[in-house]
Amino acid sequence: MALDPKALSGVAHLARLHLDPADTDALTERLNSILGMVDRLQEADVADVAPLAHPLDATQPLRDDTVSEADIREQVQPLAPATGDGCYLVPRVIE
């Protein structure tokens, strides 16, 4: 499996990354060298092997459904690039 510049542009959109057209060919080549290395996975005999998502057999711990976080808006909003009236500001979405 290999990427071409058109497929790369689709993946970049999914990842919300802007590609510089001047770099696309070099980037495609590098990603294909990574995917080529990764293709060695096809050698493995994985019939009847269950996927391992997590190194320990852990179950998701549950807690009481109660509010545990204080309101920290005043501490965290100054970190944002743009805020107003306690809201995060982004470019207009609906005209």
Next chain:
Amino acid sequence: MPMHRKTLTELKAGLDAGDFSARELAEHFLARIDTLDPQLNSFISVTRDQALAQADAADQARAAGQAGLLNGLPIAHKDIFCTRGVRTSCGSRMLDNFISPYDATVVERMQAAGAVMLGKTNMDEFAMGSSNETSWYGPVKNPWDVARVPGGSSGGSAAAVAARLVPAATGTDTGGSIRQPAALTGITGLKPTYGRVSRWGMIAFASSLDQAGPMATSAADCALLLSAMSGHDPRDSTSVHQPVDDYSAALDQPLKGLRIGVPEEFFPATLDDRIASTTRAAMAELEKQGATLVSIRLPSVDLSVPAYYVIAPAEASSNLSRFDGVRYGYRCDDPQDLEDMYKRSRSEGFGAEVKRRILVGTYALSHGYYDAYYLRAQKVRRLISNDFARAFEQVDVIMGPTSPEQAFALGAKSDDPVTMYMADVFTIAVNLAGLPALSMPAGMIDGLPVGIQVIGNYFREGQILNVAHQFQQATDWHQQAPAFGEGA
């Protein structure tokens, strides 16, 4: 002996004996950082005022008879750990302006134990790299040879400890990021069992692999630090409910009867003979102490690099989707619309290696490729984990080289990602299985340190620290320091 040549354990004894105060200690190391770090670039931020305030508080606590485990000991945190009121950049332009509003659990615990934070260390951007060259703040230099890399991603922590700019530092290890830089700089670094140390407040790269651990100049120092860092944290759902062992107490166990597994796969025909013989000489030393060597096979570890470079980028692509220029971090100038803002903020805020990994991960998770890449990689991960489980039925620890080579020249691999990825060929399998492992110096080749790896079974950090400590009692590789900065 100057203060900077003492281990953390010796500094602790000096503080206890009143030979020097925490403030004197902090000032001594801060002065070294000021003088020497411009040549190494191992720190992103130096927190002088905060360090001196913490040192004074530690001196007062000691006077009041309330000294904690790390009271007054200077440390540095990798800049991946959130530190309240201090920039936490993760080595990225994306977070260059991020002043964390909270402390990571590791930071909180070490501070509660009395540690004095001198600053935040440089690292590969978002911990993605094996040379510390992907940092937005520039590469870190290896104090053994400033034309070479210190390894990565915890390269700043490794270089700072090796140059004795700080006696110990924290690191994180997703595929070798504590052990490989420890090996390349001649220090001791431990990646604990997955879940042993809380990941809360540690900026996520690959959540099923990331683990924090200590980096210092001896196994005894790592034991001390791990005791302070470990333990269950209800804020991290993957943090385990296992009791924390007394790691320092386990150090002095004799090694008689210890079974050391030696996997063929860690000594491939392509391995540098000198690294192979250094590793075998270290194991022979342990044999002298009563350990026995057992030849073992780990047939699937050969596929650990390809499995890792699907799983880690897949998890990274998801974790890094949070950086969107809305709530914190970098935002591009004059966005045309929301999508333009997302795309340009991310493209300008992330460096080349981070973007490559996001793209690989997004591709591996995308429709039509999920089964062929991601699911298959997770199945191979099971095979690798099973290999280790079978091996640990026969042996207590597994040993081999940490890295296939010593520190390489700056720029030597930066244009070739796949060659760079092979730097972690011996470390990655451990992360996939979630096991604990340590790297310690075991020799010198051409004036550069060589590290060896000791891998333990789940939650047997005490045992691998014991093995390393016994080795360090009989050898002095861990005491060798670079000539760099000795006149300062």
